[in-house]
Amino acid sequence: MASVEVTDQIDKLRSDFPIFADIRASRPFYYLDSAASSQHPAVVIDAMDRYYRHSHANVHRGVYGLAEEATGIYENARKHLGRFIGANDPSHEIVFTKNATEALNLVAQGLGRVLLTSESHVLLTEMEHHANLVPWMILQEQLGFTIEYLPFDAEGLLVLDDLDAMLERASILGVTLMSNVLGTLNPVAMLSERAHQHDVLVVADGAQFVPHFATDVSELGVDCLAITAHKMLAPTGIGALWARAEILDRMQPFLGGGEMISDVRLDGFTANEIPHKFEAGTPPIAEAAGWDAALGYLEKVGMATISAHDRSLTNYAMIQLQERLDDRITIFGPPDVTKRGGVISFELADVHPHDVAQVLDQHGVCVRAGHHCAKPLMRQLGVGATARASFYLYNDEQDVDALVDALLDAYRLFHD
Amino acid sequence: MNDLDDLYREIILDHYKNPRNQGVLEGPTVHAQEGFNPLCGDEVTIYAQVEDDVVVDIKITGQGCSISRSSASLMSQAVKGKSIDEVKATVSRFKRMIAVEESEGEPEEVDLRVIGELAALQGVVKFPVRIKCATLPWNTLMIALEDAQAR
Numbered sequence: 098m099a100s101v102e103v104t105d106q107i108d109k110l111r112s113d114f115p116i117f118a119d120i121r122a123s124r125p126f127y128y129l130d131s132a133a134s135s136q137h138p139a140v141v142i143d144a145m146d147r148y149y150r151h152s153h154a155n156v157h158r159g160v161y162g163l164a165e166e167a168t169g170i171y172e173n174a175r176k177h178l179g180r181f182i183g184a185n186d187p188s189h190e191i192v193f194t195k196n197a198t199e200a201l202n203l204v205a206q207g208l209g210r211v212l213l214t215s216e217s218h219v220l221l222t223e224m225e226h227h228a229n230l231v232p233w234m235i236l237q238e239q240l241g242f243t244i245e246y247l248p249f250d251a252e253g254l255l256v257l258d259d260l261d262a263m264l265e266r267a268s269i270l271g272v273t274l275m276s277n278v279l280g281t282l283n284p285v286a287m288l289s290e291r292a293h294q295h296d297v298l299v300v301a302d303g304a305q306f307v308p309h310f311a312t313d314v315s316e317l318g319v320d321c322l323a324i325t326a327h328k329m330l331a332p333t334g335i336g337a338l339w340a341r342a343e344i345l346d347r348m349q350p351f352l353g354g355g356e357m358i359s360d361v362r363l364d365g366f367t368a369n370e371i372p373h374k375f376e377a378g379t380p381p382i383a384e385a386a387g388w389d390a391a392l393g394y395l396e397k398v399g400m401a402t403i404s405a406h407d408r409s410l411t412n413y414a415m416i417q418l419q420e421r422l423d424d425r426i427t428i429f430g431p432p433d434v435t436k437r438g439g440v441i442s443f444e445l446a447d448v449h450p451h452d453v454a455q456v457l458d459q460h461g462v463c464v465r466a467g468h469h470c471a472k473p474l475m476r477q478l479g480v481g482a483t484a485r486a487s488f489y490l491y492n493d494e495q496d497v498d499a500l501v502d503a504l505l506d507a508y509r510l511f512h513d
Numbered sequence: 514m515n516d517l518d519d520l521y522r523e524i525i526l527d528h529y530k531n532p533r534n535q536g537v538l539e540g541p542t543v544h545a546q547e548g549f550n551p552l553c554g555d556e557v558t559i560y561a562q563v564e565d566d567v568v569v570d571i572k573i574t575g576q577g578c579s580i581s582r583s584s585a586s587l588m589s590q591a592v593k594g595k596s597i598d599e600v601k602a603t604v605s606r607f608k609r610m611i612a613v614e615e616s617e618g619e620p621e622e623v624d625l626r627v628i629g630e631l632a633a634l635q636g637v638v639k640f641p642v643r644i645k646c647a648t649l650p651w652n653t654l655m656i657a658l659e660d661a662q663a664r
Binding site for chain 2: 448449450451452455456459466467468472475481482510511
């Protein structure tokens with residue numbers, strides 16, 4: 098159960114998020130969809146507001162003071178994010194992108210094209226989000242290599258029996274740190290170690306993990322990490338790719354345009370230094386300022402506190418769902434809460450997830466329903482869709498109780 | 514909860530729990546068409562048996578939410594035995610009722626006696642996200658019928 102200290106802290110911090118006061122004033126509001134996108138504390142909104150009111154200019158271009166100020170804000174966010182995930186060289190190893198999806202496309206096109214031939218193998222898992230599947234499939238159409246998949250078992254854990262044989266054939270391993278459907282926390286540090294024994298580079302999807310767990314890229318041992326801001330209290334429209342400097346140096350540019358070049362002639366171009374050679378065009382500057390503020394907020398609360406809170410709430414939810422709904426509910430993913438993050442996908446007997454989410458909405462309970470951009474995973478589970486509740490630092494046991502009450506109501510509506 | 518009761522009317526729940534015309538058709542006059550709603554993963558396959566421009570039989574398989582399943586079931590009843598022209602008129606009336614005909618901004622008053630049980634799906638208008646669930650089988654049927662006419 099949650100320690101009194103942690104619970105106390107959570108109660109206080111919800112008031113930092115304007116949306117809760119705003120919406121709850123008029124209707125019930127239980128936000129259980131942070132795995133899709135999280136809410137924002139006032140410090141994040143203020144940082145963006147302050148930027149637009151006082152500091153806006155284009156970055157890396159003007160020599161005037163305001164342009165330098167904007168550049169400073171943008172580059173500080175880069176360094177902050179680098180430190181947040183334990184990068185060795187924060188100012189060179191973080192590439193800002195639109196989101197984690199773009200970061201994974203950048204790896205596929207930037208690194209994949211350099212590394213892979215028609216003879217190559219790319220190893221992925223069956224639990225990947227479309228963002229870590231389709232970029233590789235697009236590249237496969239261009240280069241004609243083979244994609245293999247690590248399967249998962251009935252508890253939603255990766256089956257690693259053939260890992261070494263698969264790694265022996267592979268050049269790249271793409272794996273999510275945490276499944277957005279099953280909640281599974283994959284043993285990525287171990288996978289990286291084994292992958293490196295076979296000279297395989299590891300591309301990790303950190304979209305779900307990084308917002309909820311202290312992240313150190315050296316401990317994880319991965320070579321590339323895709324991150325998105327809007328699942329960690331920060332704005333939409335910005336994400337990042339972290340990769341070790343020597344890997345970024347090897348990668349080809351993906352998007353061309355201004356800023357990513359050091360010279361352009363009529364017969365060609367010379368790419369800029371890293372990380373700028375991957376950042377074509379004017380970047381999301383205000384969003385970077387917002388992300389910087391979000392990182393500061395998360396550090397103040399403490400990632401360990403957030404992980405512990407997620408886990409105690411997940412544990413409470415698993416118990417409540419099973420006790421109060423019993424055989425009327427099927428929960429997917431690991432039963433052991435130490436092997437999963439704060440994401441619970443489930444199926445209510447004979448009620449389609451879309452209908453579940455609709456009835457829940459009438460109770461003010463916001464959950465995601467659908468295939469969660471993981472259709473191969475859904476096919477493995479043998480379902481077309483699931484409903485998914487996900488937790489973050491501002492959720493509490495009342496949110497879970499409201500969820501279970503609403504689920505009982507949905508069940509009654511479709512079974513009476 | 515009034516809006517919700519409006520969405521989940523008894524007829525809807527009945528057709529969801531006991532869908533009509535389920536199954537597969539085979540034969541040279543059968544036109545099969547798959548439809549997907551990428552948003553929620555709903556899938557439907559329509560088998561329309563068309564002879565002399567008449568939908569003589571229709572069967573449906575697939576998986577989906579109560580709205581898409583009941584819409585498919587109600588549709589199968591509404592179009593079976595009708596000529597393609599009559600089916601097109603029904604589709605048009607149905608779409609106008611739930612305000613998805615392109616030229617229409619607001620849902621239109623549709624003669625409920627003409628539209629019959631399909632009127633049960635009217636409540637979907639208040640839930641814009643669900644309109645796609647309701648129209649999926651209809652759009653899929655239209656493709657199957659275009660295929661039938663093209664041959």
